[in-house]
Amino acid sequence: MKIKFLCINFWLGGYLMKPLLDFIRQENPHIILGQEVYDSNNDSHRKNFRTIGIIKKELSYDYIYFSPAFYIRSGKGKIDDGNAIISKFPIISEQTVFFDGRYGPRIEGSALDNLTERQIKEFQNTPRNIQRAEISINNFTINVFNTQGVWGLDGKDNEKRLKMSRIITEEIKKKENIILAGDFNVNPDTKSIKNIENYLINVFKGKLNSTFNMKRKTHPKFNNAVVDMVFVSKNIKVIDSYCPQVDVSDHLPLVFILEI
Numbered sequence: 150m151k152i153k154f155l156c157i158n159f160w161l162g163g164y165l166m167k168p169l170l171d172f173i174r175q176e177n178p179h180i181i182l183g184q185e186v187y188d189s190n191n192d193s194h195r196k197n198f199r200t201i202g203i204i205k206k207e208l209s210y211d212y213i214y215f216s217p218a219f220y221i222r223s224g225k226g227k228i229d230d231g232n233a234i235i236s237k238f239p240i241i242s243e244q245t246v247f248f249d250g251r252y253g254p255r256i257e258g259s260a261l262d263n264l265t266e267r268q269i270k271e272f273q274n275t276p277r278n279i280q281r282a283e284i285s286i287n288n289f290t291i292n293v294f295n296t297q298g299v300w301g302l303d304g305k306d307n308e309k310r311l312k313m314s315r316i317i318t319e320e321i322k323k324k325e326n327i328i329l330a331g332d333f334n335v336n337p338d339t340k341s342i343k344n345i346e347n348y349l350i351n352v353f354k355g356k357l358n359s360t361f362n363m364k365r366k367t368h369p370k371f372n373n374a375v376v377d378m379v380f381v382s383k384n385i386k387v388i389d390s391y392c393p394q395v396d397v398s399d400h401l402p403l404v405f406i407l408e409i
Contacts, residue, residue, distance in 0.1 A: 150287060151388055152409045153178040156330040156379055158297070158400035160365075162187030162197035162230070169397040170207050176393075176404060180284065181210070181235040184297040184332045188215055188229040198228045204235060212236040216245040216280035218297070219255045230255075232295045232331070234282040241290070242283040248316040249299050249309055250276035272300045273309075279317055279331075281324070286409050292324040296331035304336035304374060314341035321348055328407070329380040332400060337375050349380035352390050352405055360392065365399040379405055 155178035162185060163169050173181065188201040196203050201215055213236075217229035234240070255275050279296040296317070299309045321327050329349060335341050337354065345351075353375075360377035377400055381387065386408040392401050 150409050151406055152180065152286065153404065153406050154180050154182065154328065154330070154379075156182045156295075156377060156403040156405075158184045158332045158377065158398055159186050159197075159200060160398040160400065161185060162200040162228075163203065164197050164399075165397050166196045166203065168395070170203075172393070172395055172397045172402070173208060176402075178404065179237050180293060181233075182293065182295040182330045183233045183235060184295070186215065186231060186233040188217065188231075189223075189226060191226045194223070194225055194228065198223075201233065208235075210235045210237055212238065212240045212284075214240055214243050214280060214282045216278055217252060218247075218278050219250075219253055219276045222254055227254075232278065232280050232297055234280060234284075234293055234295050236282065236284055236293075239285045240282045241285050244281045245278050246281075246316060246320060247276060247278045248313045250274065252276055269302065275300055277313065279320060281320065289326070289409055291326045291328060291409060294321065294327065294329040294331075296329075296333065298332065298334035298376075300334050304334070304339070304376060306335070306339045306341050310335050310339070310341045314344045318344050318348060321345070325382065326385065327380070327382045328385070330378065330403065332377050334376050337378065342378070345380055350383055350385075350387075352379040352381060352387055353392070353403065356390075357392055360401050360403070362396060362399050362401050364396050377401070377403055379403055381407065385409070
């Protein structure tokens, strides 16, 4: 069976919510791996602060596993920010592992060009996790991992990113039939990524110049920055993979079709 996946950084919970929802409807993936997904119980919050509720209302997905990494303080109540695996197939088990920090508050940020020293420090110390959903597809089980990596002013290896890589590899070694995707916030030619490539196939390796939407970025460094990646077990066949050049986030989406 051919299964379509979409990996997408929602950008502040869906800052471009309408075009993002339209794009998801158009691609109609079976499984979405989302980063920067927001959740709030306050209906008076803007739509992008209520990503989970909007997805449940607007899209046809019966199974959502949300792993908040931190929360943003608001006068209307806190807003959770984290990763989400959104599926049309049953999720039969779930797990979240933190590789940097633990769940707690963080200040709300803006564009890279406008970050203050305080925001940079907060961003570098932002709690991060990797989530896993065991998904059943016609009696065949896959382990879907989704993450947003350690943020920094560059994409090079550092102590935190190497720790992230080590914990990710420890988790994937325990499972079979793996799909791992996300916004890793690190360059593909780092040891952090090569450690993962020792166990999994890097689907888009060498195929992309950048995974950022330059319509939404002003700093030239993003022109040659690949941080969004997809990895699969060696026994899983990749039927197709592409990176649509669409204006739905500050990142570009990754779409891939696997034979399951």
